Amino acid sequence: MxxxxxxxxxxxxxxxxxxxxxxxxxxxxxxxxxxxxxxxxxxxxxxxxxxxxxxxxxxxxxxxxxxxxxxxxxxxxxEQLDLAAEGQQVARSVAETCDETVHVAILEGTDVIYIAKVDSTHAVRMVSAAGRRLPAHCTSVGKMLLASLPDAELASRVPDDADLVAMTPNSITDPAALREALAVIRERGVAVESRESNPDVSCVAAPVRDRTGRVVAALSISVPMIRWSDERRGELEQLAAKGAADLSERLGYRGV
The missing domain is CATH 1.10.10.10 (Winged helix-like DNA-binding domain superfamily/Winged helix DNA-binding domain)
Known part of the structure; x- marks a missing residue:
């Protein structure tokens, strides 16, 4: 050097x-x-x-x-930033810390698309893939992204009569109940999903912002229920928030 x-x-x-x-x-x-x-x-x-x-x-x-x-x-x-590439690097760092599956996802319509993923090394882990599309309201990343939308945009994407599909018996299918859940997420700054997209998995997620402060993605950590607890959830919420903040900084976000 x-x-x-x-x-x-x-x-x-x-x-x-x-x-x-x-x-x-x-x-x-x-x-x-x-x-x-x-x-x-x-x-x-x-x-x-x-x-x-x-x-x-x-x-x-x-x-x-x-x-x-x-x-x-x-x-x-x-202009040269690649959200997927930057997200993959941060997801790898977060996964090395917690040894759980980490995703970065974006919102498209009322679905989320996973653009980066790093697997846990545990034998029991969430099975998914980058590029997979899921209903946003059933996932922690999706609920985090929906909660970040302005009220008018959220209403247009999820109207009062929206038909919300259920991926598990725990999925939210009532738009009013979803809006209540999103209000809590906005207040807390992190999203939690317990067996809503997979009956054996819970997830936490935090928002990723670009240099303008706009939420452009979310980072989540997915954990099989055999390793899930209230204490573990608190630890992972902090780790997801830190990972999302690190990715936001890579995208040029300076914070408030």
Whole structure:
């Protein structure tokens, strides 16, 4: 590995300072936060401004905000992202932690489609495959994605007279009951499905957001009932939330 270039490192440190606070900085702010000499900061700020990485804030002399160049680079990065590939990497990491089956899924109409999957190494495990399509209301990923829809869009996809199929006796088939369940999911930020798509499996799921904050997928962990308990559910909810947050960060989401 080659030597790090101090001037480049310092310039990047300055740019990363804009991730915090109100998004504007002055040269004295940078000197104080990075403990750099004033002359060094002046030269770096001048160079970054000349290349449109930062620009002066109108009406606030001596203060700067991010320029158009970081946005252009971020947009190009976003264009190259592959949700399935990124999801597969994160799913693998989550599965290595819990040794259960992990999925990443997207919503299409009223169905979910699994776009990434990593299996548990246990002999008893959920059997599924990437590309499989299931009714959203019967799965934790699907309920998480439905819960993330605006009310009007949810009503159009699942109207009051919707015919919700049952995959098991535990499946929700009443639209009103589904909406009640989705309201709880919105409040908790995670979804739980207990034997609603498979009589021998329960799942937890958390939302995956893109750089705009929009929910574009969900990550779930599926567990056979022989390894399921309230304590285990709590552990997996936290792990699913962390995995979904990691994937969201890969997609450019910075959080609130």
């Amino acid at each position: 080659g030597r790090l270039v101090p001037a480049v490192t310092r310039a990047l440190d300055i740019l990363e300072l804009f991730l915090d606070g109100d998004g504007t900085l002055s040269a004295p702010d940078i000197v104080r936060k990075l403990q750099l000499p004033r002359t060094t900061v002046h030269e770096l700020v001048t160079t970054l401004a000349a290349r449109s990485y930062i620009v002066p804030v109108q009406g606030q002399p001596g203060r700067y905000r991010l320029g158009v160049r970081p946005y252009q680079l971020g947009s190009r990065y976003a």
